Amino acid sequence: MDQLLGDNQEFINQITEIVMNGGVNVLLALLILIIGYMVAGAVKRTVIRISQQNPRIDDTLANFFASIARYAILLVVFIAVLNRFGVETTSLVAAIGAAAFAVGLALQGTLSNVASGVMLVFFRPYSLGDFVEVAGVSGTVKDINLFTTELATPDNKTIIVPNGQAWGDVITNYTVKPTRRVDFTFSISYDDDIDKAMDVVRAHFDADDRVHKEPEFFIGVKAHGESSIDLTARAWADTSDYWGVYFDAMKGVKEAFDKNDIEIPYPHAVEISKDA
Structure with missing residues (x-):
């Protein structure tokens, strides 16, 4: 026991x-x-x-x-x-x-993302805070890690892009350069004076302090459309002023055309009726 x-x-x-x-x-x-x-x-x-x-x-x-x-x-x-x-x-x-x-x-895809992350960091096609288009999506770069790039869209959505897709696709960086060219197309009627219309457009951009004097502002006839003469205008501005210059010009040129009796043509529909 x-x-x-x-x-x-x-x-x-x-x-x-x-x-x-x-x-x-x-x-x-x-x-x-x-x-x-x-x-x-x-x-x-x-x-x-x-x-x-x-x-x-x-x-x-x-x-x-x-x-x-x-x-x-x-x-x-x-x-x-x-x-x-x-x-x-x-x-x-x-x-x-x-x-x-x-x-x-x-895990070839995952390892590819890691390798692509290293390439993105050392070659730096974009940095934090840049507004870019990668892999078919656009947004502001918020984070770059070993595996993914995080973008924030203007309407406050978060997009996660695998680094392999970001590095292997076309990358467009909209903010890396200090200046950008703002392109416009303004249409006038065939009955309007082309030189007068061009002077009106030029006067608007000359009055905008955000538009650079160098490179020089350009305006010319772009095309003879089906119902309009199309003018192309090109102005240079700081990258941070791009959208401000664009939106103000779209409003200001229209108002200037109205004051100077310059017509902006628009499509007209013609109704034809046939008696019985």
Whole structure:
């Protein structure tokens, strides 16, 4: 009887020791994960802050370097957690290397996004805050990370573009240059004086201080339309003034045409009736 109680007590002690050790390991692993996650976030914020203080590093590179630093710390945390449970990380690295090849074949698209993200950051066809058109969509660049580019549309929608599609498609950057040319087409009647109409248009743009004197404003006859003479006008302005110049000209030229009795033709429908 005493032998049986002794064996049971020894078994209970072994179970208790295993549970205690396992519980301690679980608690330590959770503690490592929590602290590691907090440190990764703090390092990311620190990298961004230090990068922003360097005038040679723009916000795009700052976010990219911060993301790399965060993922690197999280990888170290993951290995530390495995060590806590007694996993041999040397053999694990070898196993991961062997599995990485197979995973790489299955995740070619994802790896392509990572490679494209690196290309986007180092060649910088666009930066944070630029208004761009990529992969057939337009918006202001809000974030560039290893996998995606985040755009915000003028009507406040968020568009996520995989970096592979962004890098592999045509990229149009509307704000990277300090100046832009604003193009217009104004139509007048065949009965109107062309030179007078051109002078009226020129006077509007000469009065707009946002329009640059160099390159010089241009206006000329673009086409003889079916019911109108089409004038083309080209004005240069700061990129930030592009839409202001455009909208004000569309309104101001129409009002100037009205004051000078210049007709803006529009399609007319002719109804022909036949008596029975």
